[in-house]
Amino acid sequence: MTVQGRIALVTGGSRGIGRAIVESLARHGAKVAFVYNSNAEAATEVVTALAAEGHEAWAIQADVRSKPAADKVVADVIEKWGKIEILVNNAGIIRDGLLATMGAQQWQDVIDTNLTSVYNFCQAATRQMMSQRYGRIINMSSVAADVSNPGQANYAASKGGVEGFTRCVATELARRGVTANAVAPGFIETDMTVAVVNAAGDEIKKKIPVRRLGRPDDISNAVLFFAADESSYVTGQILKVDGGLTLGGL
Ligand code: NAP
Numbered sequence: 001m002t003v004q005g006r007i008a009l010v011t012g013g014s015r016g017i018g019r020a021i022v023e024s025l026a027r028h029g030a031k032v033a034f035v036y037n038s039n040a041e042a043a044t045e046v047v048t049a050l051a052a053e054g055h056e057a058w059a060i061q062a063d064v065r066s067k068p069a070a071d072k073v074v075a076d077v078i079e080k081w082g083k084i085e086i087l088v089n090n091a092g093i094i095r096d097g098l099l100a101t102m103g104a105q106q107w108q109d110v111i112d113t114n115l116t117s118v119y120n121f122c123q124a125a126t127r128q129m130m131s132q133r134y135g136r137i138i139n140m141s142s143v144a145a146d147v148s149n150p151g152q153a154n155y156a157a158s159k160g161g162v163e164g165f166t167r168c169v170a171t172e173l174a175r176r177g178v179t180a181n182a183v184a185p186g187f188i189e190t191d192m193t194v195a196v197v198n199a200a201g202d203e204i205k206k207k208i209p210v211r212r213l214g215r216p217d218d219i220s221n222a223v224l225f226f227a228a229d230e231s232s233y234v235t236g237q238i239l240k241v242d243g244g245l246t247l248g249g250l
Pocket of ligand 1: 012064113114189
């Protein structure tokens, strides 16, 4: 998979799945800028660790919910490195709760972070991608877009939105050499899922046909395919990476 020399921007790249994506792209020869929100220490650690391996990464603090912030991040990367060729919209949060008690802020925080952010960064980056007639957009969805988890109405709505958005922009951008695809992870071991894993233990693994939780690298490997030169004929696709969790065979 070829990303050698490409310029990439990843949101939520300081921890978990996003960190694995940043590392994978950088180790395959891309220059990678990534956005974090609040944890500067984690972001610095990613940059330092990659620099020690001889790879270039750049951490940028920004809130992905803000359109002006997204515009500035994209402009800054283009000013520094001349272009953006790979955009990975990965930043996301959960704020679970049953509908009966779900407050408006709890709804809006999830929609803004997981869905509006995807609009913010795609809208900011695609004009330049179209004019250079090359781009790879990869949006992070979730199997929650398809399965009904009580307490995740906000999260499911945001990820369902990401999938519909991805298919639409794929059609709009195809003639300009820009692809747009999404990855829908199942149960991946990160800070986001640590509480559930601690509470449920091995019970979760019994529901997954491959009998293990996913690792961030399982997702970054799928992202690498969509980010690479070789995937130019694949667009508008949603790839589940879930160890068979949603096959319904158990
Ligand atoms: P995580 O470990 O909690 O990391 C979240 C990342 O997003 C962090 O880098 C965080 O930066 C950043 N972020 C959050 N809010 C932000 C904001 N407003 N502005 C900028 N950055 C922000 O999450 P993860 O488990 O790796 O999940 C990554 C993506 O995969 C999410 O879209 C999630 O919905 C999706 N996903 C995860 C799983 C799973 O099992 N883990 C399953 C399906 C889908 P700071 O630390 O600086 O705040």
